[in-house]
Amino acid sequence: MDCEILENTVLLAIVTLISVVQNIFFAFKVENESKIANSKSSQKTSSPAFDKVYTANQNCTDAYPTFLALLWCAGIFCSQGPAAFAGIMYLCVRQKYFVGYLGENTQITPGYIFGKRVVLFLFLMSMAGILNYYIGVFFGSDVKMYIKAVSNTVSPFLLIP
Amino acid sequence: MDCEILENTVLLAIVTLISVVQNIFFAFKVENESKIANSKSSQKTSSPAFDKVYTANQNCTDAYPTFLALLWCAGIFCSQGPAAFAGIMYLCVRQKYFVGYLGENTQITPGYIFGKRVVLFLFLMSMAGILNYYIGVFFGSDVKMYIKAVSNTVSPFLLIP
Amino acid sequence: MDCEILENTVLLAIVTLISVVQNIFFAFKVENESKIANSKSSQKTSSPAFDKVYTANQNCTDAYPTFLALLWCAGIFCSQGPAAFAGIMYLCVRQKYFVGYLGENTQITPGYIFGKRVVLFLFLMSMAGILNYYIGVFFGSDVKMYIKAVSNTVSPFLLIP
Numbered sequence A, B, C: 001m002d003c004e005i006l007e008n009t010v011l012l013a014i015v016t017l018i019s020v021v022q023n024i025f026f027a028f029k030v031e032n033e034s035k036i037a038n039s040k041s042s043q044k045t046s047s048p049a050f051d052k053v054y055t056a057n058q059n060c061t062d063a064y065p066t067f068l069a070l071l072w073c074a075g076i077f078c079s080q081g082p083a084a085f086a087g088i089m090y091l092c093v094r095q096k097y098f099v100g101y102l103g104e105n106t107q108i109t110p111g112y113i114f115g116k117r118v119v120l121f122l123f124l125m126s127m128a129g130i131l132n133y134y135i136g137v138f139f140g141s142d143v144k145m146y147i148k149a150v151s152n153t154v155s156p157f158l159l160i161p
Helices: A003-040 A048-077 A080-103 A116-139 A144-159 B003-040 B048-077 B080-103 B116-139 B144-159 C003-040 C048-077 C080-103 C116-139 C144-159
Strands: none
Touching: A003 A048, A003 A080, A003 C048, A003 C116, A048 A080, A048 A116, A048 B003, A048 B048, A048 C048, A080 A116, A080 A144, A116 A144, A116 B003, B003 B048, B003 B080, B048 B080, B048 B116, B048 C003, B048 C048, B080 B116, B080 B144, B116 B144, B116 C003, C003 C048, C003 C080, C048 C080, C048 C116, C080 C116, C080 C144, C116 C144
16 A cells, blocks of 8 residues: 555554454443343343443444544544544543443433534544645645644643543 | 545545534434433433434444445445435435434334435445456456446436435 | 555455445344334334344444454555455354344353454454554564565464354
């Protein structure tokens, strides 16, 4: 494969690999809980603990393709560094969400959606990248440097809890 | 990133972004319904309305990675324009399916699968693109122009309900 | 699209298309079972057979984006051939898992996770590819040939049941 392409996607690939590790970690949690639930009872009843971990995993996997698509669009069409950084932030938020989902004992469940800010950031980056492409095509001017600088500057704000 | 690659994927990226917006819209519907269901009852019982919107969202997210993979394969290996058009059609069908799923009061649920025609179209485009690649490799002739013309001609038929 | 890119991804695209066909096959199984379950009873009760096929399909779709991401990372950053071969092996394992899930009558359900070995292989390939990229950047030496030879040699071991 062309070296330039690898250079422009290697950080995204690393974030993807980390996200895969996290996915597999979540899946093992579900697997373990399902084994415990099955060994305890002879019937196929579902325990509340299994339900919780299953739903948490389900909510995470539901949002996963959306996240991957945004990560790669933002990374390829705009700027790789901030996109990968936002990806890492998303994985942290997801970890926190998953652990929080398992730990909570109150009636109020955590929402279905998490990491709204990171997703919004990646979405805006993708939009900016695509807009910049069309500006380049129609007006001949390239504002990519400017967009990259802005996303580099904005990305640390994702750290604010 | 190489300008030629961006040129050949920008429409696909736009369709992907629109699909992401739709995904998030579906997720917010689930989130809202879950809040309503939780606020009404002190127990964690699931209301029929929540079940419906959850299942509709689940069916859509189940098919999402398949759709994305087909969209990008068809766009990259065959022709970008018709693939993006079919993608937009798929998103319309999905919107209709989601709304229809929520609205229906009859016993018969809408099927698990939707957008069969669009998926088939994208699949055939991908197949044609890959076949064309191997024809180019083994026989040296390039029938890409022909395939592009055919898919351009066929794609409007997706509009027929 | 650039011919070199197509050359380096065509096998991955073929595996992706086959996996899509399998996904759709699974979805049709769910669709059929849901129709049978709905026609039998006037109420929307779920039959055990429907539950089984739905869960099997759910477990497969849950793992699907992870698989796709690994397949393409391994194929692009490391070597296409072994990655595609591992992809085919994964699809076989998945088929076996799905059929096995439907057929089993015992109390013990098959686990939530399947194809661990193939996923691990693809993950190690991706890791090796990314490491090789950074070795190339920092030390100027390219060990890609070596990694490709190793993954070519190791991949047949996936055939061992």
